[in-house]
Amino acid sequence: MGIQVIIEKCTGCKKCVLACPFGAMQLVDKKATINYDECTVCGACANACEDDAIVIERGAGKGTENIEQYKGVMVFAEQHAGEMKNCSYELLGEGRKLADKLGQELTAVLPGSQVEHLTKDLFAHGADKVYLVDNENLASYMTDPYATAVAAVIAKYKPAIVLYGATTTGRDLAPRIAARIQTGLTADCTGLDIDPETGLLLQTRPAFGGNIMATIKCPRHRPQMSTVRPKVMKKPEPDYSRQGELIKVPVEINPKSIKAKILEVIKEAKSTGDIEEAEVIIAGGWGMGDATNFKMLEDLANALGGAVGASRAAVDAGWMSHSCQVGQTGKTVCPKVYIACGISGAVQHLVGMQTSDLIIAINKDPDAPIFNVANYGIVGDVFQIIPKLLEELKK
Amino acid sequence: MDIIVCIKQVPDISEIAKVKTDPKTGTIIREGVPSVVNPFDEFAVEEAVRVKERSEGEVNVTVITMGPPQAEEALRKCLSMGADNAILLSDRAFAGGDTLATGYVLAMAIKKIGAYDMIFCGQQATDGDTAQVGPSIAENIHIPQITYINKLEVQKKKIVAHREIEGGVEVIECRMPVLMTAVKGLNEPRIPKYKAITKALSKEIVVWGAADLDLDMDRVGLSGSPTNVVKVFSPEARQGGQKIQGLTYDEAALKILEILKEEKAL
Numbered sequence: 001m002g003i004q005v006i007i008e009k010c011t012g013c014k015k016c017v018l019a020c021p022f023g024a025m026q027l028v029d030k031k032a033t034i035n036y037d038e039c040t041v042c043g044a045c046a047n048a049c050e051d052d053a054i055v056i057e058r059g060a061g062k063g064t065e066n067i068e069q070y071k072g073v074m075v076f077a078e079q080h081a082g083e084m085k086n087c088s089y090e091l092l093g094e095g096r097k098l099a100d101k102l103g104q105e106l107t108a109v110l111p112g113s114q115v116e117h118l119t120k121d122l123f124a125h126g127a128d129k130v131y132l133v134d135n136e137n138l139a140s141y142m143t144d145p146y147a148t149a150v151a152a153v154i155a156k157y158k159p160a161i162v163l164y165g166a167t168t169t170g171r172d173l174a175p176r177i178a179a180r181i182q183t184g185l186t187a188d189c190t191g192l193d194i195d196p197e198t199g200l201l202l203q204t205r206p207a208f209g210g211n212i213m214a215t216i217k218c219p220r221h222r223p224q225m226s227t228v229r230p231k232v233m234k235k236p237e238p239d240y241s242r243q244g245e246l247i248k249v250p251v252e253i254n255p256k257s258i259k260a261k262i263l264e265v266i267k268e269a270k271s272t273g274d275i276e277e278a279e280v281i282i283a284g285g286w287g288m289g290d291a292t293n294f295k296m297l298e299d300l301a302n303a304l305g306g307a308v309g310a311s312r313a314a315v316d317a318g319w320m321s322h323s324c325q326v327g328q329t330g331k332t333v334c335p336k337v338y339i340a341c342g343i344s345g346a347v348q349h350l351v352g353m354q355t356s357d358l359i360i361a362i363n364k365d366p367d368a369p370i371f372n373v374a375n376y377g378i379v380g381d382v383f384q385i386i387p388k389l390l391e392e393l394k395k
Numbered sequence: 396m397d398i399i400v401c402i403k404q405v406p407d408i409s410e411i412a413k414v415k416t417d418p419k420t421g422t423i424i425r426e427g428v429p430s431v432v433n434p435f436d437e438f439a440v441e442e443a444v445r446v447k448e449r450s451e452g453e454v455n456v457t458v459i460t461m462g463p464p465q466a467e468e469a470l471r472k473c474l475s476m477g478a479d480n481a482i483l484l485s486d487r488a489f490a491g492g493d494t495l496a497t498g499y500v501l502a503m504a505i506k507k508i509g510a511y512d513m514i515f516c517g518q519q520a521t522d523g524d525t526a527q528v529g530p531s532i533a534e535n536i537h538i539p540q541i542t543y544i545n546k547l548e549v550q551k552k553k554i555v556a557h558r559e560i561e562g563g564v565e566v567i568e569c570r571m572p573v574l575m576t577a578v579k580g581l582n583e584p585r586i587p588k589y590k591a592i593t594k595a596l597s598k599e600i601v602v603w604g605a606a607d608l609d610l611d612m613d614r615v616g617l618s619g620s621p622t623n624v625v626k627v628f629s630p631e632a633r634q635g636g637q638k639i640q641g642l643t644y645d646e647a648a649l650k651i652l653e654i655l656k657e658e659k660a661l
């Protein structure tokens with residue numbers, strides 16, 4: 001088991017050295033040589049090698065038994081207080097495509113308490129079947145009971161693929177389930193497809209803050225599971241004439257086994273929407289000068305039906321709360337429109353917003369790096385331009 | 396009370412961008428890029444040390460990482476921040492492990508340590524960004540998890556944590572032992588001073604290999620990893636578009652309006 005270079009086959013072409021994202025490959029005496037301290041066995045070198053000189057041996061491991069019994073695509077339908085999250089519909093849209101490519105069914109697993117009324121929305125957005133786990137212990141999301149419910153449905157109905165939204169809920173739940181049922185999980189995917197030859201799920205995701213992309217598969221374990229970044233996949237148009245099959249799955253949940261308890265939920269007092277959900281984000285940085293100047297960004301966000309974001313500098317200065325921070329130690333967002341105001345565009349910020357559909361940057365400094373990613377860069381003074389823009393919007 | 400903090404050494408992302416991407420392929424050349432303690436893990440270490448400092452009883456903070464021998468450097472940093480002990484899990488057999496295999500090895504090491512009331516992790520590591528290892532550890536040792544915490548109060552046998560969710564926070568009460576993952580905002584990590592740094596240098600770092608843990612080798616490293624990378628590529632670098640200079644403020648405002656209309660954002 002491991003990765004090695006077959007020296008006889010290596011021509012010293014250096015393609016692997018260039019391909020390695022980790023700087024773990026060097027030429028020593030004109031032969032490719034792996035620095036095992038840096039190598040993560042990602043396979044980029046073997047991919048690049050045209051002489052089959054790099055081999056990766058993967059041990060047999062255990063794998064899932066009766067792998068051929070696993071069929072179909074399942075979506076975790078995430079609801080809070082009886083209200084479906086948008087990303088669940090996005091997953092159904094994407095799941096439909098995958099299921100059709102496989103010629104298999106698309107199902108949804110819906111845990112909750114008194115949530116049967118949501119099943120019609122799941123059918124309308126593409127589900128063929130809904131597995132409803134309705135239990136009073138599932139009234140609000142908690143890791144343990146939800147993991148129990150979803151793992152039980154997976155064990156019983158054996159889907160080949162399970163998709164979760166990469167929300168705080170999905171990213172809390174999915175790895176817990178993966179460890180429980182011993183299968184693979186790929187985080188925060190931005191692209192999904194089916195390998196036409198093997199029928200395996202191809203999961204593409206950014207790593208190193210979006211500096212590299214990796215396509216990952218899970219060949220020997222089932223189900224193949226992914227969390228999928230919200231707002232990347234398209235939400236399908238609902239069709240309420242679609243019919244589906246509702247299957248109620250009784251799952252035993254002992255309330256005594258739930259060790260954590262939600263005492264209360266504190267909604268953040270904000271005059272604008274959440275950046276995770278917003279189609280338009282108005283973000284402010286160090287150039288905004290102080291907290292009070294964010295008021296004009298709020299006004300603009302409200303006028304455009306969007307949300308206010310902030311760079312790390314603005315958050316660290318205490319002008320905005322961390323929940324608004326976009327970037328490496330904050331959130332990754334991909335709205336339709338991102339307006340960066342007084343943000344210079346450090347790489348830590350760019351990794352959180354460079355997949356936005358459209359970026360408009362306003363900055364006094366014509367050399368600000370934000371202009372390297374902005375579709376439109378306006379060189380000018382935010383404090384003059386935003387008020388004018390607000391005036392125009394009022395007209 | 397015993398606290399374990401799981402950390403990871405990662406390449407410094409700001410240096411990656413500054414230093415080297417191969418002009419032809421656009422891939423990262425990691426050679427010469429400095430490594431740092433994963434920024435989220437610093438919040439985890441800081442919180443553990445603060446719990447220790449606030450506590451009247453005796454508290455022992457152990458920091459643990461899985462990685463190559465040079466990850467020792469990251470552990471030293473955590474010792475200088477105030478951790479008591481450090482354990483490095485290092486073995487060629489661990490290489491190439493995905494989050495499932497990594498979570499398993501860390502969990503088995505935690506079992507070997509034996510005593511733990513709280514386990515802290517960063518919300519995710521900034522190289523892989525998966526946020527999966529923490530929950531994987533918690534599942535493996537059968538304890539509850541609270542992810543994304545930005546505030547913590549420790550009581551006698553339980554904790555109350557604020558969990559940052561979309562649009563607000565959940566206030567969660569949980570009996571110990573519990574695993575928690577830290578977000579930015581939980582605290583302000585200290586910058587170790589000279590004395591603490593030199594003291595950390597003299598501390599012993601315990602190294603455990605595969606043979607030191609009671610492992611099912613089928614669940615470790617490459618063979619224990621259900622997922623494998625089949626392709627790595629550089630995303631098309633986003634190109635800057637039009638840079639517009641020399642407009643009056645009115646013109647600039649009208650231009651933005653025009654763009655928003657074109658994009659149907661209005």
